[in-house]
Amino acid sequence: MAEYSAPKGMRDFLPDEMDRRERAIEAIKKIYRKYGFVPMDTPAMEMAEVLEKKCGEEIRGQIFRIDDGKHALRFDLTVPLSRVVSSNTFRKPFKRYCIGPVWRREEPQKGRFREFYQADADIIGSSSMRAEAELIACAHEAISALGFCGATVLLNDRRLAFKIAQSMLPGKESSLLRLLDKRGKISRQQMIEEFAKIGGADPKSQEMFIDFLGSMEKSATEKQRLELAEEHCPEAAESLSEIISLAQEYGRSIKIELDLALVRGMDYYTGPIFEIKLGEGIGSVAGGGRYDGLLGLYGQGDYAVGISLGIERLLSLMKEGKRAKGGVFVACTADEHYAQTIRIASAFRAAGIVAHTDLNSRSLKKQMEFASGCCAFIAIVGEKETAAGKLTLRDLESGKEELLGVEEAIRKVKERLA
């Protein structure tokens, strides 16, 4: 017997897992919708030239291409959004969400897949920091709707990061930003060594770099960081202050920290950038920022800012648990009663209750075994019950049985499952 599995780095979502995913996605959609975001989706495939316009070398090598040389699979949801927005007319600000799969040919490892879901919310057409604050509050609420409390928002600004890098190693800003992105993954000592390698070997630069690393330590206050920001890039400092102050008005306690070494990989960011973390060692569960330059590549330009929930990581952190046992198995003691079990199952379904019947003419014992694996109740329809126009309802948890009319049984089940 040959056995086949899903392709490397891709997953079959079996029912327990799929049920969790559907519920989590539903919960996120509900929050996005409450903030006035509307759904929009694009094809899995784009023309390869569209994807390659602004993807960076690393991702370029990870694109799944169709063998016609023209099509390729989307690697994120931002590029297709930019294409659609720049060739359609929307009332601005245009706020859309999209939750769907993307594909990257990465080397699979724990928690990293070649097909994975993204859950993005973006605001097109607002240059105001109100947009950033709304996205941060909305993502924070979505994360807490999935059961995670105490998320911390890390905040920085690309303009500021560049200016700070420039002050330390003029002309080597990009290398230094790439190094800063490794912070937390390599030791402080390694950071300093790497800094020397990319050109910061002289004592003055070293001192500045060490001072800068110091400003990132826990001992430094938000005020000190904000002062450092003001010194290097006043307009970024103003944006950051505004975001921090607005984000406090959303009726939620949102913890925000300035992280002047936050860089984020995508090279299309042009202003504030942010990540949301759940705790030490967990890594970020959401990230985003302002990318005012991207849309212009595809047509009419516009302001843009977005956030992407790391839905795969969030799902992996959620307690696994089995699906709750819901619904009723309407058992059948003999073939001649099957029509009656259908009628009773239909009555349960009409009341919104999940109902199963026995498709395999099994013994009552086998039916009960099966039912106990997926249902909260079993309803038995035999000789006695059919004659009385009733059914025997058995609570599979307590084992309690009652002879009831269909309407009474529906009421009982609804009460218990509510």
Next chain:
Amino acid sequence: MAEYSAPKGMRDFLPDEMDRRERAIEAIKKIYRKYGFVPMDTPAMEMAEVLEKKCGEEIRGQIFRIDDGKHALRFDLTVPLSRVVSSNTFRKPFKRYCIGPVWRREEPQKGRFREFYQADADIIGSSSMRAEAELIACAHEAISALGFCGATVLLNDRRLAFKIAQSMLPGKESSLLRLLDKRGKISRQQMIEEFAKIGGADPKSQEMFIDFLGSMEKSATEKQRLELAEEHCPEAAESLSEIISLAQEYGRSIKIELDLALVRGMDYYTGPIFEIKLGEGIGSVAGGGRYDGLLGLYGQGDYAVGISLGIERLLSLMKEGKRAKGGVFVACTADEHYAQTIRIASAFRAAGIVAHTDLNSRSLKKQMEFASGCCAFIAIVGEKETAAGKLTLRDLESGKEELLGVEEAIRKVKERLA
């Protein structure tokens, strides 16, 4: 300014359309779940060898292949299901639904796309006609949940179709089945000419074929068709009678017609086959059948029967209509009140109401214009309101305005949107 569109035959789902799709998919899921089906999904990509195992020549040529020569995009949801079921252990009967996109490189035409959604429900591990009856009833209910009444189920059996073909043109069964599949698309006279071409030129065969076509006319009764079925294939006739009789027990009036010329394209069907039609000229909106042989190709074999809702056709038949205007736009008369508008919007959202705020510091007039395009209410927060801890709620349909506390406003909005 360059403009880019979705690839040929593929679609961007803009918000109005996407909203309709999400709601329709939600409605179908709800029905599938009520019948005890559970969700399961598989990757967009499969290994090409998996897809090619049993796809027929036509579809083989339509597969989108990745340029690594190994991966390809799924062209239906049945093949991946077969792969997963045959390499996992599920409690049987296993009933799953899956609603998702598939890809075929067909020549795009009205209503036919290269990326389209399927909405399948399948039952694995039951040889009983109870499974067919349940699928038919469930799909019929899903179609009516989308607002379509009076659907007709066409029913046939592959074994019977083969036997009838054999009686008319022994050795040419496949050609004749392909011809029967064209019924309704070409004229009766053309059918007879085609029949002659594939070997039925002698008077006796012609007479049998014409008689058979006659049995398909409206004038023929179900009883006559069932007798014809019994004569050619008693076991198929018994299955069909059982399906018809069970399907009447689901508390719905389900119109079922035997259509002895129904063939359906996929060559993996082995027993009863069915389609659901909405009316003359609309074509089928659902189709399925028994495919007991397919799973064995991927590992352990088992009984299988499934139905696929033609969700793209159903969506195209649904009234388009705009999204209902819901929710509240919390307008802001001056920047210093923006924090207060966030607090009020947050209160609406906490009550489950969609709330927008002004992200662009626009004039009140501009905000009202924007709001009237997407909201049922506008809540104005200005000097007077902020001082009184209240807001002015304006019903954008009636134009009526009231000065209200936040709680009262929430109650008003909820009442109106309920």
